[in-house]
Amino acid sequence: MAAKDHSNIAILKEIAELLNEETEMIPMLNGALSKFLSGTKFETGWIFFIDKKGKSELVVQQNLPEALAYNSCEHLKRGGCWCISRYRNEELKKASNIIECQRIESAIEANVGDHEDITHHATVPLQSGQERFGLLNVASKNTIRFTDEELNLLESVAFQMGSAIKRIYLTNEQQEIALVQERNRLARDLHDSVNQLLFSVTLTARAGIEMSDQQETKETFKEIQQLTQEALTEMRALIWQLRPKGLESGLIEAIKVYAEMLGLKLTVNVAGVIQFPSRVEETLFRITQEALNNIRRHAGVTDAALYINVTATDVLLVVKDEGRGFVVDAHNTIPSMGIQSIKDRAHAIGGSVDWVSEIGKGTELLIRLPY
Template sequence: MYMNDPSHTTLLKEIAEFLNEETEIDAMLQGALTKLLQGTKFETGWVFFINERGRSELVTHVSLPPALSYNGCDHLKKGGCWCVSRYRTNKLQKASNIIECQRIEAAIAADVGDHQNITHHATVPLQSGHERFGLLNVATPNTIRFNEEELELLESVAFQIGSAIKRILLTKQAQEMALVQERNRLARDLHDSVNQLLFSVTLTARAGVELSVDSDVKELFQDVQSLTQEALTEMRALIWQLRPKGLEGGLVDAIKSYAEMLGLTLQTNVTGVIQLPSRIEEGLFRMMQEGLNNVRKHAGVTKADFYITVTATDVLCILKDDGRGFSPKNEKSLPSVGMQSIRSRVEAFQGKVEWISEIGKGTELFIRIPY
């Protein structure tokens, strides 16, 4: 057995030490897979993450032959596959040889590059306890089957990687909980202190307007009242962003409530059934917050339209206004902070974002997120 092989024992120790130090899943997978290939006869490998809906995603790969890496690993990302199918039906429990791989066969048949004699691969599920994350696949040129010793080694490495994924996810979950608690505390502090002070200034300025006889003084108090009211609206928007209320009532209602808080009238249109993971739901809410902020600050209108379409694979959100618009070619005129925030959030979900706008003809924000 492999445990009697000093080289394998050393390799497992090196991988374990590496995994214990990593805090990011992408870097961890890339590094662990690289070490596995360097210490064995395996020459290439790739990892699929598979979500609860059975959707597979190629998350990392090392030393792929040109046929498999062609066009952004197009053939590995599309088509059927025995290992993914067995994983989805919960029939893949341990490291196994794959008799045939439709994705590799499709890449070879397409003749898009040298497959370097990679025709078959071994696969093993990545899991921690009863929680499953995806698949680790490895291959070697001119190799149809790997022996039991190699499969057992692969299984041990997969167990280590699965445990590391679970540890990183738990750590991030704890960090997110701490961040939510801190945001809630900051929101309470802003509401109880700064928000109340601004409200008091507004009342004082209003009283100054009513009591002043001098027109210049009255105008000054009116300016103070207007500026303070604007600051109050900004503060309430900030508190909403720190501690969103209303998501328990659904994404659309929360977005509509936020628009009302900004003084906007939002017409909503829904296609499909909104049953999204909470992470996706909150992410979309944050993106729409930024979009509505831009409407209020830059569009010069008080009405907007919101469309959301949910399919089996993704969700499309459109925010449309008939305001001032802008020239996408003129980067200096863009509300860059808000737009960059939206772009960053969308990219974090591997989604796509686009703005369509023209001076005097309004703006449309398109966001598509897979799930």
């Protein structure tokens, strides 16, 4: 028994060292689960993250049998599950044996591969203090119940994982705060230096128009004034992108103010209650900014329409204009850096982007984001 206890301590020490060293969430969890499985009688495992609305996401899996791994873990990702149901109801407090798992059963019944005698699993919540993140599930061949000792070890590993998840979340939050502070500093610098210089050039050009008697000179100053005014508008838009003033008054109000600053007449239609996590709200704002910038620069119109449809699980954002449009080729090649930026922002939080455009008939941009 003493040798076995020593072995368990060694496993926990190795896992603790890995969790402390890693800074990326998924590699950290993959590494910790791999070490746990290689040093114990548990043979396979998977981790669900579960958000505050109860939506589960399979984020890590190790050594799954063919039946569970089939079609990108299709059967683990869908259907009912006792452990997730108990987790959502806050009834799962510690490591427990699962008497039956509908997801495993559905994979076996589908006959999509060898299940390697994996029929049951143990589960434990991942949490740090009162903050919960998801579930760690583990299983072994021909095992219906795990011993109290095995469950205690599982619970210790889950505690370590929960603390590490919390640490990474806190680190990411600190990085986000630092990024916002740097954006604000850069926005202030641009406003106080370049923005003011451009404004001064505009005033100088206006004075040159009034003071000059030669028409050719007047036209030159007018062109300088026009170009400087355009540069000033671009600079203000850039400052807005760095520091989105107005979000404190709500997403829709911020979008309207930004459109007005660009000289666009924006019609807004909203269906559903707009109440998003801060990251989703800022992503929606940034995407809309880029879409409105594209309309101002390329569409040749000053009217645009914005549609937001909010459901229980996602939000659909549509930005539409009736301007010049562009050709979408058969390979769906991205026509501008603006749309590439929109795709990158949407994909960063698991969203999707599509667009419909035709020369002379305008463009419709469709963005769907989960939240």
